[in-house]
Amino acid sequence: MQKKGIGNSHAKIILMGEHSVVYGQPAIALPLPNVTTEVVMIGNDNHEQIIESRYFSGPVAELPQAMSGIAKLIKELVIHFAGQADGWTMKITSDIPAERGMGSSAACTVAIIRAMFDFYDQSLDRQSLLRWADVEEKVTHRSPSGLDAATVSSANPVWFKKGAKGTPISLNLEATMVIADTGIKGATREAIQTVKDKLQHQPKAAQQLIDKLGQLTEESRDAVANNQATRLGEKLTAAHHALDQLGVSDPKLNQLVTTALANHALGAKLTGGGRGGCMFAITKSALGARKLASILKEHGAVATWIQPFNKGVTS
Secondary structure, three states: OOOEEEEEEEEEEEEEOOOHHHHOOOEEEEEEEEEEEEEEEEEEOOOOEEEEOOOOEEEHHHOOHHHHHHHHHHHHHHHHOOOOOOEEEEEEEEOOOOOOOOOHHHHHHHHHHHHHHHHOOOOOOHHHHHHHHHHHHHHHHOOOOOHHHHHHOOOOOEEEOOOOOOEEOOOOOOOEEEEEEOOOOOOHHHHHHHHHHHHHHOHHHHHHHHHHHHHHHHHHHHHHHOOOHHHHHHHHHHHHHHHHHHOOOOHHHHHHHHHHHOOOOOEEEEEOOOOOOEEEEEEOOHHHHHHHHHHHHHOOOOEEEEEEOOOOOOO
16 A cells, blocks of 8 residues: 655735734734645655655755755655655645745645655644744744744634744634735835835834734734624724835735725735735625625736635644
8 A cells, every 4th residue: 555645734814913013013814724735745666755846846855946945844854754765756736826925835834744744654743843844934934933834734813923922812703805816926025124114214103003003903803703894894904004004015905905895895905015915805795705806806816715714624
C-alpha cells in the first residue's frame, strides 16, 4: 500500500486593524474556511523528493529563491523525521491568491506541516504546529507576528496586539462576507511608508486616525460576539474611510467599496496592506452575498469569494 499524507489549511482576512496594529492598536483576523489549500504527499520507491505546485514543479533541492522559506521548512522537517532517503511527491493545490493579504504563504506552510506529520503518522499539537510554521515565516517575513499562521490554522477569529500572542475570540454573527480581488498586487511596503510619512509630517491628524481605527476594532469585537451585523457594517465602513485618509487605499478599492455600499452591503472596507489587493463587504444573507459578488465582478473585481460568518472549521 502506497504511503500517503494529507494536510489542509485555509485563507485568512484582516477584519479590522491593518496598519494601526503596527502602532500598538488591536487587530482582528478571520479564518476563511471556504478558501482552501491542500497538500498531498505520495511516497515513491526512487528516493526522489518532488514538489508540484502552481509556482514550481521539480525536485525540492531546486526550489527557487522566492520559495526559500518553504525550502527551509521542508529541509528541517525531513531532518526531524530522518527522512533524507525517503522518496515522495508533494502536490500543493491552493485556491488562495498570492500577494493579496489572504495568508497564501502561511496556509501553504501549515498544510505542508500537517501533510508531513500525517505522512510519517505522527501526532501534531497546535503549539508544535505554530512553532514549525515560524521556521518558514522567519525566512519569508523576517520578523513575523505569527498572526497569519495562527489564523489559517484556526476555526475562530483571532484577536491580536503587537508583542502578544493571538487569542481566539467568540464569533456569533448571522451575516455573510463577500471578498473581492482588485487584480492588483498589494503594495504593503509602500502603504506602510505612507503611514509613517503621515505620522512624521501630520502627527496629530495621523495619530487620531490610528486611535480611531483601534477604537473601531474594539467595537467590532463586541459586534462580532453579539450578532450585531448592522453595527459591524458601520464600523467596517468607518474603518475604510480612516484607512483611505491615511493614504493606503486606491481608486479601485474605493470603487469596489462604493459599489458594495450602493448595493445593500451593510459595510465594506479594504483588507490587508492596501494599494491593491482585496476588499470585502458583509451582507445580511447568503443570497444577498451571491448577488453582490456578481455585481462586484461586473464592476471590475477579477475574483470573488463568499464566506458565511457562522460556518466554522475544525482546527
